[in-house]
Amino acid sequence: MLIRYNKSHEKIAMGLLSFNPDEKDLQKLLQTINEYETLANRQLYLWKEEEGFIGVIGVMLDDHQIELQHLSVNPSHRDKGFGSLMVNKVLELFPDKTFTANETTAPFIEKLELKDSITPQTQKKHPLSV
Numbered sequence: 001m002l003i004r005y006n007k008s009h010e011k012i013a014m015g016l017l018s019f020n021p022d023e024k025d026l027q028k029l030l031q032t033i034n035e036y037e038t039l040a041n042r043q044l045y046l047w048k049e050e051e052g053f054i055g056v057i058g059v060m061l062d063d064h065q066i067e068l069q070h071l072s073v074n075p076s077h078r079d080k081g082f083g084s085l086m087v088n089k090v091l092e093l094f095p096d097k098t099f100t101a102n103e104t105t106a107p108f109i110e111k112l113e114l115k116d117s118i119t120p121q122t123q124k125k126h127p128l129s130v
């Protein structure tokens with residue numbers, strides 16, 4: 001289940017965000033979480049399973065685009081489709097925006113596109129322009 005981040009999730013969100021290659025430094029991680037908390041154009045979501053929070057996904061929005069900034073899944077839950085599921089669920093929230101990725105997230109998104117793991121409806125509404 002996709003859950004919008006709030007301050008009570010700070011520790012678990014930082015732990016999950018730290019799996020992202022650009023978030024290994026604590027100062028950078030603190031800056032990132034602060035941006036998700038304070039900037040109107042940033043949104044962070046957690047993915048919750050019965051056993052707890054297992055993934056995080058963060059996006060930057062403008063009037064037309066949604067850009068995938070961060071995506072990580074707890075190592076013990078990887079390769080089960082949660083990464084692609086989280087992307088699809090967030091895209092469903094923004095049906096009118098074009099989906100883009102940044103340098104870090106692009107390889108995974110390109111792989112999803114190749115595997116057709118982005119749902120046809122989503123794909124149609126969000127032509128990938130990474």
Ligand SMILES: CC(C)(COP(=O)(O)OP(=O)(O)OC[C@H]1O[C@@H](n2cnc3c(N)ncnc32)[C@H](O)[C@@H]1OP(=O)(O)O)[C@@H](O)C(=O)NCCC(=O)NCCS
Nearest residue numbers: 019020071072073078079080081082083084105107108111
């Ligand atoms: C990227 C990540 C979120 C994928 O989560 P996941 O739940 O394992 O994703 P899925 O199960 O939907 O897909 C797994 C597939 O993606 C591939 N994959 C994983 N990371 C990838 C990457 N950075 N680039 C391209 N493909 C990647 C896996 O090899 C696997 O491929 P396969 O199905 O051919 O075996 C997870 O590997 C992760 O947390 N990585 C560390 C954080 C990170 O690097 N984030 C930046 C990239 S989004």
